[in-house]
Amino acid sequence: MRAAVNQWWAPAYGAALVLALTWPFLVPGEAFALRDMMVFDQMALTRASLGWGDLPARNVPQDALLGILPHPVLFLRVFMVAAAACAAWAGHRLGRSPLGKAAAMTVAVWNPFVVERLLQGQWSLAAAAWLLPLVALRLHPASGLAHWLASLTPTGAIAAACVARSPVISVITCLPWVVAGIFAGAGGTSSAASADLFAPRAEAFTGTLGALAGLGGIWNAHAVPGSRTVGFALFGIALFALLALTWREVPRRWLALAGLGFLIALLSWAGLLGPVVAHVPGAGLLRDGHKWLILAIPAFVAAAGALDPRRALAALTFALLQVPDAPVAVAALTPTTVEVPAIHHQGRDVLFESRPTLVLIGDHPTVDPAPKAFNVVESGALTVDGVAVDPPSLRWTAAQAAVDDPQRLRELGVGVVVRADGEVVDTQARVRGWPWTGVALFALWCMVPLLLCGIDHNKRRKRADQGF
Template identity: 45%
Template sequence: MRNRLVFSAFSAAAVLAVVWPFLFGGQLAWRDMLVLDYPQMTASNFGGGDLFARNAPQDGFLSIIAVVMPATWVVKALMVASAAGSAAGAWWLSNKELLPTLSAIALAVANPFVIERLLQGHWSVVIAAWLLPLIAAAALNGRALLVWLLVFVASLTPTGALVGITVALVCMNKHRLVTLGLGVLYLLPWAIPGIIATFRGGQDMNPLAAAQAFAPRAEEAVGTLGALLGLGGIWNADAVPDSRHLGFALFGLGVFACVLLGIRSVPKRLIVLALVGMGIAIFAWLAPAAMAWALEHIPGAGLFRDSQKLLILALPAYVAAIGRIPAKQTIAAACALGFIILQTPDASSSLAALRGTHAQLVDPDLVREIGSREVLFVDRDTLVTTDGRLAIDPYSKVVNKVESGQLTVDGEVVDIPSARWQAAMTAWQNNDRKAVEELGIGVVVEGEEIVYETAASTPKVPWILTSLWMLSPLIAALARAAILRNERQSNPTKSPEQNL
């Protein structure tokens, strides 16, 4: 009982140290993170538009939520709850001994992967990373309904959906077919638009440039392999705490050594998942040409061009291994806790950049004038600086913006501007107003003022798939109820609570 109180207090402190920026007001704008209070029901928010549906269903979900409450409230609540879930998952996977369990909780909540992804603005990927140890623990213990609900939350992002389903299928002993069926349902909001965009001829990328730009990155004192073993190595050197540039990544190797001490007690399924995730990340680093070939020829491979992201699959094994350091090895468990803290000692302070902004990110009058028409902004890039922060253009969340999607990394074009944006800009620069209208553009904006309007029709909003996704927890509950009913009929003496 005393240990449980210690675990709870430590978990609360660890969670608070990471999620504290989300406890303040304001809209979230930092690099790839843009969460407005009231995003609108636009085509791109639901997987339509000019680019691949990389932000479905999260953007559509937030647009629907914004009808009744600020979307920022929901995201901030999800961040806190998911971080708490990671602590619960660590406890569940551990041996319940004091120091190993505290170390597992610290690693689950505040590992380099989580900190770096937060600093890159990948909030929904972090939710998935936090939930993955809990998904693994629930699956290994046969808690099917809990697994399905957790994977649903993780599926806010395509990455979270795929890794959540993978971990669930690998770790569950029963109900895999139902899990797979629900997994397909979770994938629909981005998979269907992605298939349509592929056949339509979606945005092109430079495969080799993408493979090189998004490959895992070396860190001070440990190189690339050492960074990966310590769960770091994100491609963007700016998205890391300052301490990682000073050699503190060395302590990540200490964490890895402690993982090896507890690895014998870890279920082999978790080890396999870790080897797969780590192996693909290392492969992408060592063989960028092969990764480029995969990006060019394998449909959907672009989802994991940021290959360091696949370290997420190693999190359950790392957490379980740290949490299962033998009770007799007290010094090793204490060292593990120290190494975990020291590998990112400035994590909490570095996350201050994530605090919400109270600046006006869009002009409400302009948004109202544009309405549901498609709009070409002739002078706004994919990323813009607002309130001193580089972030995704806020207008892309509130109007049907014709999007370029161009991405340049270290001076190299990785994502080529979308074909429709290029055609629209060419037509506008050539003063071909008819071509602008034929491209479906109803409004042209320059300098945040409407400079031209056409009679083009407004686009349809593909909201059905996201709405179906939002109903999937109910479908999961009905599936579980049906399974329990069948089990009671086949074995009347068995208590249904045993399988919840």
């Protein structure tokens, strides 16, 4: 009987953790839309999804992959559940006792960073956080595949590159957005004001430092589970204190990366990242300083796994209690209905004379689905709490100024104009060509699994040769 329990407790507990946070992805529905999340089955491959649109390449290669898949919604469902399962598996591998394994699994799957990023709609970043402990384990080929999938978002690509120490894969997975950022002309900086607005924030009874210690403290108070607004974040401080007891058991590289993640978050909180974000090319990636806490997750999981059984049980309890309502909070992710404008664009760029960057779906402002379904002249303007965070793109500004001038619109590459009164005007502009550099780099990114299989095959052959 004990043998049977020992054999099945881990899969059962891991499955419970995974299902508790990913159940909305198993609910029937046609689309997922929540704040930064917008996934539906009519998505298309566009210049913007390749990083060569009017805005910085923040969703590359994520949107490009969704644009070529026949069923993006199905992919999202499978991907999110699989990513959470990878976190549970990696936690189990890092644990040194049954309770240590359970604690590591809990910290890996059930933590405020993942929950808050899910509620912000940053599904690919949450998935990267789940995948990172597996990347850190450096198991072939599983860790390589986890590295590749984590790179759906630039932040995940950088985090995985820091953890993996796999130069070739790291370069290939970063190239699509790095090259687009350099040559597509959308820029890689942001405003100093945005760094302040996206700085970590305090949570109830913990202050900002206490919130960060538990991997919480996201800038958007609306993306925080209710339990953390009434004091449950205090359990995150208790968890941090327990994990600190086993710091010597954590690989030094992971500790260093955790320190780097906390340093970036603290610099953001102190208001010291504004000049960097505003003036250093590519530093726009740092404006949301809180998200770099992702680098601390492998160290947290390893530390939990190294605890003795009594302390591991306490760590498991504290991890659950710091976000006890997580399964209820993620209900906001349940599928919904998305209305995509039906425009006869024939592959040409569409300009909306009056369409907001964010649309309201339910009670939440959500990114506009139109730019994910066809080529759109995007504004990208963003205002948070009355403060202009991102100005509109130059092409959008020029096109709006020339909305009554078909010749100028053709020069700007605008083929269709949708006016505020609903009238659709055809400017007779040609279809803009594909950015073949972007296509080639995305194709190279898609070939990473084949490269990993080749590397794994060569290693197996070398081991076989050595055996003879």
